Amino acid sequence: DVKVTQSSRYLVKRTGEKVFLECVQDMDHENMFWYRQDPGLGLRLIYFSYDVKMKEKGDIPEGYSVSREKKERFSLILESASTNQTSMYLCASSRSGPNEKLFFGSGTQLSVL
Amino acid sequence: AQSVTQLDSQVPVFEEAPVELRCNYSSSVSVYLFWYVQYPNQGLQLLLKYLSGSTLVESINGFEAEFNKSQTSFHLRKPSVHISDTAEYFCAVSEGKGYNKLIFGAGTRLAVHP
Numbered sequence: 001d002v003k004v005t006q007s008s009r010y011l012v013k014r015t016g017e018k019v020f021l022e023c024v025q026d027m028d029h030e031n032m033f034w035y036r037q038d039p040g041l042g043l044r045l046i047y048f049s050y051d052v053k054m055k056e057k058g059d060i061p062e063g064y065s066v067s068r069e070k071k072e073r074f075s076l077i078l079e080s081a082s083t084n085q086t087s088m089y090l091c092a093s094s095r096s097g098p099n100e101k102l103f104f105g106s107g108t109q110l111s112v113l
Numbered sequence: 114a115q116s117v118t119q120l121d122s123q124v125p126v127f128e129e130a131p132v133e134l135r136c137n138y139s140s141s142v143s144v145y146l147f148w149y150v151q152y153p154n155q156g157l158q159l160l161l162k163y164l165s166g167s168t169l170v171e172s173i174n175g176f177e178a179e180f181n182k183s184q185t186s187f188h189l190r191k192p193s194v195h196i197s198d199t200a201e202y203f204c205a206v207s208e209g210k211g212y213n214k215l216i217f218g219a220g221t222r223l224a225v226h227p
Contacts, residue, residue: 004156031213040122042203043157043217058214090156094213099145099164102215104156 003027004105006091012111019078021108023091029103030096032074034058034066037088037107049074050096081112115140117206117218125224128196134189134221136178136204146187147205147215148178157203163187174198199225 007022025032031050035043035058045058047066055066063085067075074093078085089108094100120135138144148160161172168180178189187204201222205215 035217040219042117042119042219045214045216048214092157096213098213099162099207100213101159101162102149102157102213104158106154106156 004091004093004103006089006105006108008108009106010109010111012113013081014113015082017078017081017112019081019110019112021076021078021089021091021110023074023076023093023105024072025074025093025103026072027093027103028071029093030071031094031100032068033092033094033102034064034074034076035090035092036060037090043090046076081110083112086110086112115144115206115208115216117204117216119202119204119218119221121221122219123222123224125226126194128225128227129193131192132190132194132198132223134202134204134223136187136189136218138185138187138204138206140185140206140208142208145207146178146180147207148172148176148187148189149203149205149217151201151203151220153200160189160202194223194225196225196227199223 004025033048034046049055049068065077091105092102118137146163149157150160151157163180171177201220204218
């Protein structure tokens with residue numbers, strides 16, 4: 001089975017800190033995604049990557065950046081964390097092509113105080 | 114632009130009762146539809162999907178969903194729920210091109226009570 005691993009289950013940071021969320025997948029998937037999940041809003045796409053060093057903005061990229069230096073690893077970066085970035089962050093991966101199944105990690109609950 | 118509306122944020126139901134979780138979408142092009150499920154403290158996993166062909170699709174654990182193009186709906190149903198079906202259910206839509214981008218609904222929390 002595909003495994004998508006997010007480095008932390010819970011994270012607490014202070015306003016203004018630089019925050020790194022790490023995601024690793026072990027099935028050689030081309031596509032990787034970062035979503036944030038908020039009650040009543042569902043999942044919203046922040047960024048995605050379709051190849052090493054390639055990235056595309058999702059629906060809510062403001063305040064975030066990403067890095068994909070290796071195929072298996074996709075990092076989400078909050079350059080200067082703010083309280084409105086407190087959320088559950090979900091990483092996902094899939095094979096290339098439309099309609100491929102997404103495999104999700106268990107999520108990182110980030111609290112910015 | 115595509116969007117997905119899940120009409121119920123929470124659905125409480127007794128064990129062995131039938132359930133329907135409603136999903137409507139809007140899109141100007143042909144779409145592909147998905148239901149994902151998130152069990153407590155777990156990541157989302159695919160429950161079922163409609164790509165083409167028969168408008169009724171089934172999952173391995175007894176859920177089914179019917180694609181209705183005229184009503185732009187993809188409601189999820191199960192004739193008899195179990196306690197273990199307690200989870201949050203997300204409807205999602207894709208245009209089926211490009212990089213596999215999905216647009217998700219807000220989710221419906223299904224609570225099955227004994």
